[in-house]
Structures are given as structure tokens and as C-alpha cells.
Amino acid sequence: MTPNVKRPRRKLVARPVTFSPFARSAAHLASAYMIKRQMIENKLHESCQHTPNGKCCGQRNIDETDSDSDEESSEGVVQADFAFFDPKPDDFHGVKTLVQTFLDNEEWNLSGFVDLILEQTTVGTVVKLEDEDDDGLFSVVTALNLGRYKASDIYMQLALELDHKCMKELEEYILSVCHESNLVEQLRLLFSKRARDVGLLVSQRVVNLPPQLLPPLYDALFDEVSWAVEDEPTEELRNSFRFKTYLIVTKIYKHKKANGKLEKKADNEEEPVIYVKAEDELFHELSSWSFSFPLKIQHVTSSEATEELRINGVGYGSRSRQNPHIPTAVALSDRR
Amino acid sequence: MATRLQFENNCEVGVFSKLTNAYCLVAIGGSESFYSIFETELADVIPVVKTSIGGTRIIGRLCAGNKNGLLVPHTTTDQELQHLRNSLPDSVVVQRIEERLSALGNCIACNDHVALAHTDLDRETEELIADVLGVEVFRQTIAGNILVGSYCALTNRGGLVHPHTSIEDLDELSTLLQVPLVAGTVNRGSEVIAAGMTVNDWTAFCGSDTTATELSVIESVFKLREAQPSAIVDKMRKSLIDSYV
Numbered sequence: 329m330t331p332n333v334k335r336p337r338r339k340l341v342a343r344p345v346t347f348s349p350f351a352r353s354a355a356h357l358a359s360a361y362m363i364k365r366q367m368i369e370n371k372l373h374e375s376c377q378h379t380p381n382g383k384c385c386g387q388r389n390i391d392e393t394d395s396d397s398d399e400e401s402s403e404g405v406v407q408a409d410f411a412f413f414d415p416k417p418d419d420f421h422g423v424k425t426l427v428q429t430f431l432d433n434e435e436w437n438l439s440g441f442v443d444l445i446l447e448q449t450t451v452g453t454v455v456k457l458e459d460e461d462d463d464g465l466f467s468v469v470t471a472l473n474l475g476r477y478k479a480s481d482i483y484m485q486l487a488l489e490l491d492h493k494c495m496k497e498l499e500e501y502i503l504s505v506c507h508e509s510n511l512v513e514q515l516r517l518l519f520s521k522r523a524r525d526v527g528l529l530v531s532q533r534v535v536n537l538p539p540q541l542l543p544p545l546y547d548a549l550f551d552e553v554s555w556a557v558e559d560e561p562t563e564e565l566r567n568s569f570r571f572k573t574y575l576i577v578t579k580i581y582k583h584k585k586a587n588g589k590l591e592k593k594a595d596n597e598e599e600p601v602i603y604v605k606a607e608d609e610l611f612h613e614l615s616s617w618s619f620s621f622p623l624k625i626q627h628v629t630s631s632e633a634t635e636e637l638r639i640n641g642v643g644y645g646s647r648s649r650q651n652p653h654i655p656t657a658v659a660l661s662d663r664r
Numbered sequence: 665m666a667t668r669l670q671f672e673n674n675c676e677v678g679v680f681s682k683l684t685n686a687y688c689l690v691a692i693g694g695s696e697s698f699y700s701i702f703e704t705e706l707a708d709v710i711p712v713v714k715t716s717i718g719g720t721r722i723i724g725r726l727c728a729g730n731k732n733g734l735l736v737p738h739t740t741t742d743q744e745l746q747h748l749r750n751s752l753p754d755s756v757v758v759q760r761i762e763e764r765l766s767a768l769g770n771c772i773a774c775n776d777h778v779a780l781a782h783t784d785l786d787r788e789t790e791e792l793i794a795d796v797l798g799v800e801v802f803r804q805t806i807a808g809n810i811l812v813g814s815y816c817a818l819t820n821r822g823g824l825v826h827p828h829t830s831i832e833d834l835d836e837l838s839t840l841l842q843v844p845l846v847a848g849t850v851n852r853g854s855e856v857i858a859a860g861m862t863v864n865d866w867t868a869f870c871g872s873d874t875t876a877t878e879l880s881v882i883e884s885v886f887k888l889r890e891a892q893p894s895a896i897v898d899k900m901r902k903s904l905i906d907s908y909v
Contacts (some may be wrong), residue, residue: 419855
């Protein structure tokens, strides 16, 4: 029973594809102006019927942004159509680059982990450009069932010893960085007895990926999880996607507080925590528990960030049913 | 024999190390296991030297050398230069050169007899290469790429080049270099051969993503399977052995 699974394709006109730091900053500026410009254009369309004042304002604004965005847009704005694809073995190098810092600078079987991600073609999405022959990968999103990679008996244990070392190393790393004793016990349970119900949510992307892609991307992931529950060929596989808990490991910037001294710039208006990925803020709010740990790797950041913020990793788990932001997951848990 | 390893989760071992028949340079930082793998393989045969060049760890791509000498870019500090001169054998001449193209490892591919050079290299640099390294220099491209040092790994016994090199180019280069050449990849399809591996006459170190097929191609073209570090045995084999019964 293999129905026609319709992939939710979202073609979005998005900003630059270039990767140099200059192009990146030009991109940010350009996209900011383009979005503002679109908003103003919309307002103009709405208001032109109404008040002549509105129209004048709109036009003036457009002129302003026009002149500004012209300067920026002439320097490296590229139109691009992004498309979502199933993971393929050819995507190895792209996914590996994105997942490089998943466990900080820990040395582990990263290639094995990437292979596991690419094996799972039914759940998981990679974001590439529309035309098939370009190999540049911009984002990868997937959910891996932790229990699937555990050996159920001694023979499988010997066989899996070589292949799925990466999952063991990942679990050991998470256990080692968690310094809150009550959570360590919970984590141990999640990794052993309840591993079958745990999904590791892996979501990595390039820094300047247009945020308009994110809602469809996550919708796609959770849609695929619910389709997999119905459509997978074997009972075991179907059950492996009935996640009760999602585990997310991600990077945030935490405000450094120098002992006693108050930073001049810092204080109440400043955000205590800055989320690299916007959706992490929502996930964090909705999560059942979370902990943070300091990262050892040196990241390239703006000077203001390095002075004031400490880079942290955050792990959090969320029970699917409690997460209203992800309607399909809620539906899953209700069925049980 | 070819060994697979990685430097801090990165499979580009040719970037962080430089291997020749007389010495081996290894980048500082990275875990001790990276350094110790080189040590175990090369222990008593040649010195393994930890260094940086210009304060960076990408030493494999910045310097070019063979058993006769080592060329380092102008970005090398005096301390680093002194450290290299102290640690390397006396027979190896270490020379710092003033060249606009400072990534010498990307511009020069050489073995003990012949070198391929970037087409835009200065004339003085070309002469220095010929003097210090004791080689004959040819300005060439590989599959249309001018960075010959990146797309070719060369030893006295064979060479591995960019996978898209045409047959005619392969033949031409092979005649120039007087060694058998093969077009192939390393690290699961990476075309940048010299960044993904480092090799000398008897051993090779490749990134851990290198597939078994790639590894067997490497071992066969560089003739590593029957290789021994002792040069005497190899060269004198014919006169030592009268006949095989």
C-alpha cells in the first residue's frame, strides 16, 4: 500500500545564495529592505483606494527604500527558488558540513551519523535550489528514532557495534554535558528503556536562509512523521515514528554577567538569551525540560556578541502531546 | 600501507600535515591521536615535527617540499623558521620565499625529481624551486585547474590527479613526470586530492571518509602494498637477488 505521497513543495523567491561574509551582510540588508518594501507596497495597494495621504506616504517611503535598496540590491542580490527534497546518498557532503558542529568540537563518528540521516528517506527534508544539478545544500531537517539504532540482542549488538557507534557517542556526550542530576536520570531513561519513543530532532541550516521557508519546512517534517505512521511497510517502522518525546540539541547565545560589574550596554533591555534559530525560542518555551551547557568551540560572531555573550548549547525534550505548535504530533499522541 | 584518520572531525588531512620521504610536518592543536598516528607509522624512520606556519594550522597547503628541501611562504615567522631548521635533518634546506601566491602547497606539486608549478608563479620562485628542491619545474594545469598543488598528489612512484583529467592530459603529464598517473578521488568523492590525503614513497594518510575503493586505487597507484621504508633494499634488490626459484 504505497499511496501517492504529495510532497509539500514551497517555491519561494528568496534572497542570496552567495556565501562570503560581505555577500551575507548585503543579503541581510537587502532582504530587510525587500520585505519592508513589500510591506509598504501592500500598504500602498490597500491605502491607495482610501486616503490620498496614505498614498503619498507610501510613495515617499517607497522612494526612500528604493534609493536605499537600489544601492544594496545592485550588489549581489540573487533571485533563487528553493525546493524541498528527500535525503539522498549524494547529499552526504552537504549534510556533513551542516551537521559538523552538532556536538560541539567532540570527535565522534560524524560520517556514520550523516549516513543514518540519509538512509531515512521517508522522514526528513533537505533544502536545495530548484534545478536538479546544483548540489548546494542549505538546510537539513529530520527526526531520528533513538530506539531503532539500539541492538535488541547480542548478535545485533555485535553487528551494530560498528555502524551505530555514532548514536552511542551522541548519547554519552549528552549525558556527560548535562550537569543537572535530576535530568541525568531522566535522560538515561530516555536513552535506554524509552528509546523507542524518542525522536532526535535534527535541524541545521545556513545562517542566512530566508525565514519564510521555516513554517513549511517544519510542517513538512511533522506531516511526514504522521504519514510514516500510516504508510511504512512494516509494523516496526510504523511504530518507530510514534514519537512520545522529541529531543533537540541546539545552540544559543547567553548573556555573560561579569561578577558584580554591570556592563554599560547590557541590562534590562538586552535579551538575556539570543536564539540562533528563531523556532528554538518557541520550542524552549513549550519544552517539558531543558538544560544548557557551555560550548568549547570558537564561533565566528560579531564583536559585540563575543564580548557580552557566552555561547551555550541547549538540550531540551518535549512531550509531543504538550506541544500545540505542532498539531500533527498532538494528533499522534491522542490516537494512542 | 594507507591509513585513514581525521583531524578534529575534519577529513582533510592533507591540509593539516605534510609528508615527504625525509620528514613529516604535523599541525599543532587537534587531538594527540592525530599526531600519534603519524608517530606510530613513521616512528624511527623519519622525524615527525609539530609546527605552525604564520600562526595557522593549514601547514600542508602553505608549504611545499621533498627530501631535499622545504619551501615556506613569507608569512612564516622567524621562530617557526628556526624551529623547522632545528627539527628537520641537516640535509633538508628550509627556505622562506617572497612570493605573492603564498599558499605554496596549492601552487606546487612535487616529488624528489620533478615539480609541477602554478602558471602564474614568479620566475625567481621557479628558479628557487629548482635550486632548493633539486627538481625540474614544469608550469602545467590539471583538468584546467591552475592550482596544481591541490589537485594532484605526487610521489616518486606514482600520482593521483583530479578525476576529470582527460586521457590526453593524463598521458602528457605522465610523460613529463615519468611516473604512472591515475585520475581518482579521495574522501568519498572529493576532487581536491592533495587536501584529502598526504603520501610518500611507502605510506599514505587519507581522510576517514575515504571509501575502500578509493583506498585500493591509492594503494595500487602509489605502490604502497609492497613498500618498505628502507631505500637500500628497494634499489639494490636486483643486484641482491640473482633469480627467483
